[in-house]
Amino acid sequence: SSSKTTAATGSPAQTQGFREILLCREYWLIGVPVGVLFCVSSAVLANFSPYVASAGLTRSDAGTLLMAVPVAGIVGKLAFGYAADKLSKKLLLLVAVALMFTGVCLLALMPSYALIMLAVFCLGLASGATVPVWGALLPQVFGLASYGRVMGAMMPLTTVLVTAGFAVSGLTFDATGSYVALLALFAVMLVLAGLLLALLRLPAARTA
16 A cells, blocks of 8 residues: 555655655755756856856857757757656656756866857756656655645745855856856755765655
């Protein structure tokens, strides 16, 4: 039964209030990494045009490069959404973190136009992958009956992290005059996000 599975795996109860959700380690082990993914992608895109200018390219180059983001995002949503029905959702979210990490590290190198395009494509893939995999992971961990409440409880957490990312972006650039330090910070945050996800233990998939 579901209750026996829950007890055996140590996963959260099937139906919970907000207080119980916030006290679940799974809430933080999923919510923080997802929030970091949203934070990094939002902050990088918000600062992309000045970053491109600092790399010696033009603003028209920035516009062309940014066109890769929605294309990669669509590919990520379709590919990872399909894979989420067949593969480990935890593994897929780790892949999204790895893609975002790769993109950030490439950007930190202030590379050529072609490598910036590759970096942007990695960021777009990761961003596109996050939403369907996150949406598929929550019912597996918390049960369908708690899905709406868990998603609602995680939205403020992700919003705080995204907002903090914008603030840190401005402060870091003002302090260093470069985007390299900011991108290095984002890389560290993504490593920590991956470590948190690695601690997540998944129960068997369930439908109720």
